[in-house]
Amino acid sequence: MGRENGTSLRVAVTGPTSEFGALLLPRLLADPRIGQLLTFGPRPVTGARLVHHRVDLTRWDVESELEAALSPAPVDVLYHLAFLQGRTRGAAFAHELEVIGSLHTLAAAVRSGVRHVVVPSTTVVYGARPGNPVLLNEDAPLHGCPGSRFVTDRVEVERQLMSFRRDHPTVGLTVLRFAPVLGPTVDNPATRYFRRPLVPTLLGFDPLWQAVHEEDARELLLGLLEAPVSGTFNVAAEDVLPLSSLIRLAGTLPLPLPPPLARAALRGLNGAGITATPSALLDYLHYSWVADGSRARAELGFRPRFGTREAAASVRS
């Protein structure tokens, strides 16, 4: 029983090889507070005090598998990190994993008596829209990006989490909406974008961006191990920078394209099957979508060590 007998926590992680999983797992393995670590994922991971369960979150019967694995003793914190970060093996698979996988995981968590669930989300769920306020707070509507299945899936996960919070008030739930997580090791759409030799941008536009360094993201996730706080929080560094500055800091060059040309070119490339990036995602290069991180600072005590500037510069190495 977790914290009652000593300091050993029972912690579960879905998606240990995902972006956040890879970020978090080494630290979880080294953490002396953790008595047992359960991992659920398609690829095996090993470590002391680690029990890996090979599961496929997209299977219809995965819920009972998860429940069986989680049940013997209540899990203190479940990190649900099984998200694809845009590296799709097909949009349908991504949808199954992110949306249906979350559904299964949350259901299993309720049934097995998990005390607290932590789910990383992203600020892209707010959508990049002309009508955005200067700073989007956590109560802003989640417009997402209707043209992008990746973003739409994440918005759908957010909706599930909201109803989960409403239906199961006894289970703690922390949703962290991360600004683009940048760093030397993470691999997500944002870092892939900034690691291009020529980064396409929209000529005549330079929206405000913010980011969070992978170290800060990791520390915040680890900080939720003990005495986790429920709620939804934007997680971002304190400074904002124009996109062109981030590109420069990341050590690459912007390739400004006239917006109509960029959209037409992307549509053409998608149509030819060369790329699979919906042209609707160009909105994020067009309009600002800056989240207000003050709630995380006030309630989670989030004190990022790195600014957006340092985070962008760290992509370079």
Next chain:
Amino acid sequence: MGSRRVLGNDPFQRGAAERTPAAPVPAPPAEKAPAEKATRAADASTHGTPRKRASTARSAKGSAKHPGARPSAKEPVREGCSAGTPTVAAAPSSARRRVPEAPQSMATSPQVKPGAPEPRSATLSTPMRSSAPEHARAAEAAPSAVQPTIPEPSWPAGEAASPARPSAPASAPGASSESSVPPVPLAASVVPEPRSPADREEVATGSRALVEAEQDAADAHASHPDSTLSWTPLPEAVLGPAAPPVNEARPASGPSLLAETLREAPGVLAEAWSAIEAALRAIRAGLGTAGGEQLDVYGRDARLSEAVAPLMDFLYSRWFRVEVEGAARVPAGGALLVANHAGALPLDGPILHEALRRERPDLPDSRWLAEDQVFYAPLLGTLFNRLGAVRASPDSATRLLAEGRPVLIFPEGIQGIGKPFRDRYRLQRFGRGGFVKLALRTGRPILPVAIMGAEETLPLLGKLPGGPLGVPYLPVTPLPLPAKWRIRIGEPLQTPLGAKETDLSVVESLVEATRSTIEHMLRELLGARGGVFSG
């Protein structure tokens, strides 16, 4: 409306647009350059060229008098170039002997042909005002860069051997005529390059000189027709060794009016020059490639504002000659400044912002709210955002007011800037009264503001479809005309005690009160105006 009556003194209405001093603005450099080439080829001593010679000579002398103060500290490379080249050209033999002393690159480069570099300096000096700093720098650099050649005894011989170095006013053009073939390709290679100083200053001439400096120079020259003669040694000053003694001799002989212009010219040029630089920086920011590392959450880039300051200074105090009344009425702790909106491109936002920055440095930096059509216009919207525009939305405005900032609001929105020129100073619908609701909710006062001059600065002459660019239309408008701007900030509006933003009739009446106050102030300003451009 009665606006016809008030606008009786409007030159546009009297069909006097051709008198507009700014109409020919972009023209002069383009027209004069070819004209001058012809003049130079035929007879350089006739009208036009000597005047330019005189002005360049004066500035050359001006900076020679103050060797420490150069017109601009830019491009030391060119400096060495223009100073070193003529030396080599004038005395090829001595220069070749002098290789270790002369700048290596100049002396050994394949370009060193007798004659070729000299026309280059002549071509550089072709656009009228553009040459002044070049020559000034050359004259400045001459003593240091070319000093070693002075004691060379063969120098005078070399100089004498070069065909034209007469004492006639045509000396510089003569120098270029001494090899008539090279100037063309050289000029072609120098002028179109956008980064070359000659070109940039040519632009400066186009936008600026017209008003003051050129007139001064022209007047000065007209009143002293013989002045060119007293400046004849200029080419030598430009070309090298003989410069220092000549420069020393000159100040005494210069007429006082010329000396005055001379002191003036480099400063004005430097100012125009930095304004051009600022404009280029602004365009880069607008294109979205400039970066910027010190932004606030609203997107204002403090460093960019600093960089653009010379241009803003120029527009504010010289081009528009903005006068502000009632700035003292703006209270601390946040206020809504509600103004009329005008001009094909909404310059009134940045100018009103600048006015508050200058008149009320004690207040926190103000921000102006921009309608979506402007805020998300490519280039313009991006640039405005970096300079202090905030997308108009109640949350943003509330946040700004909570920070104690004056918030500049143009309730007419796109209607105000999209009205045809014939409807100038006719207030359009004041939105849906969002500013009143905001004021009632936050308890901050509404100050009506009338801005005169923005309408004539950028008259909207037509609209082109702007669909592909994502804007409602592309305005057809000239470059900003130098209309005189007057900004009047009125008394805070009286709001009924305990009024709620949900009370639509109160909101409605306050909107109307604001509108009629602004209209009244505009009438007063327009009635007192002497002329659109003279104010």
